Amino acid sequence: EVQLVESGGGLVQPGGSLRLSCAASGFTFSSYWMSWVRQAPGKGLEWVANIKQDGSEKYYVDSVKGRFTISRDNAKNSLYLQMNSLRAEDTAVYYCARDLRSYSSGWYDYWGQGTLVTVSS
Amino acid sequence: SSELTQDPAVSVALGQTVRITCQGDSLRSYYASWYQQKPGQAPVLVIYGKNNRPSGIPDRFSGSSSGNTASLTITGAQAEDEADYYCNSRDSSGNHGVFGGGTKLTVL
Numbered sequence A: 001e002v003q004l005v006e007s008g009g010g011l012v013q014p015g016g017s018l019r020l021s022c023a024a025s026g027f028t029f030s031s032y033w034m035s036w037v038r039q040a041p042g043k044g045l046e047w048v049a050n051i052k053q054d055g056s057e058k059y060y061v062d063s064v065k066g067r068f069t070i071s072r073d074n075a076k077n078s079l080y081l082q083m084n085s086l087r088a089e090d091t092a093v094y095y096c097a098r099d100l101r102s103y104s105s106g107w108y109d110y111w112g113q114g115t116l117v118t119v120s121s
Numbered sequence B: 001s002s003e004l005t006q007d008p009a010v011s012v013a014l015g016q017t018v019r020i021t022c023q024g025d026s027l028r029s030y031y032a033s034w035y036q037q038k039p040g041q042a043p044v045l046v047i048y049g050k051n052n053r054p055s056g057i058p059d060r061f062s063g064s065s066s067g068n069t070a071s072l073t074i075t076g077a078q079a080e081d082e083a084d085y086y087c088n089s090r091d092s093s094g095n096h097g098v099f100g101g102g103t104k105l106t107v108l
Helices: none
Strands: A003-007 A010-012 A018-025 A034-039 A045-051 A058-060 A068-073 A078-083 A092-099 A108-111 A115-119 B009-012 B018-023 B033-037 B044-048 B061-066 B069-074 B083-090 B097-099 B103-107
Touching (some): A003 A092, A018 A034, A018 A092, A018 A115, A034 A108, A034 B097, A045 A068, A045 A078, A045 A092, A045 B083, A058 A068, B018 B103
Parallel strands (some): B009 B103
Antiparallel strands (some): A018 A078, A034 A045, A034 A092, A045 A058, A068 A078, A092 A108, B018 B069, B033 B083
């Protein structure tokens, strides 16, 4: 059974940092593009970043570029999101999601349950 | 443009057919995917590509695309279909994802 389990969320002050993790199981993690998608309270989904199977390609939404870094450790079947210089508008539930295809299709067939990040003083 | 536009809310009578649309320039180049999200839950993929349903998704869900518009059709809507629906595609560069603003479906 495919499972994605996020962790690392919490309350952080503006300007602070947080590292999210996503533990994958039930599939060959190293064969898939992976993404982070977030959802602010009461708002819609927003794509944040994605990473190629070997980590050689990474892409970000403009609003987090230079502040967030996506990475992965295929040996540990884990996906990460390092978030620096956090702002109030980064407050959201952060989901990790698996791309359905071996290329970056943007079709996400499995999602984690999400981890809440709250940026507030 | 990297934006996808959806109607904020749509309603349908129980057992009737409803179409939810998504507009955006990138849809001329890339197929959309559609997600159902119920309160407090993670999104669930219901349609991807030209018109593909993941395993376990009822066949009353179908997808289509024409020009800059992608559509999700629910034929014979059920009470359990009441949810938020999001379309998703890639932007014009092909490297970034983009979601529509979501459509809240009410089943009357």
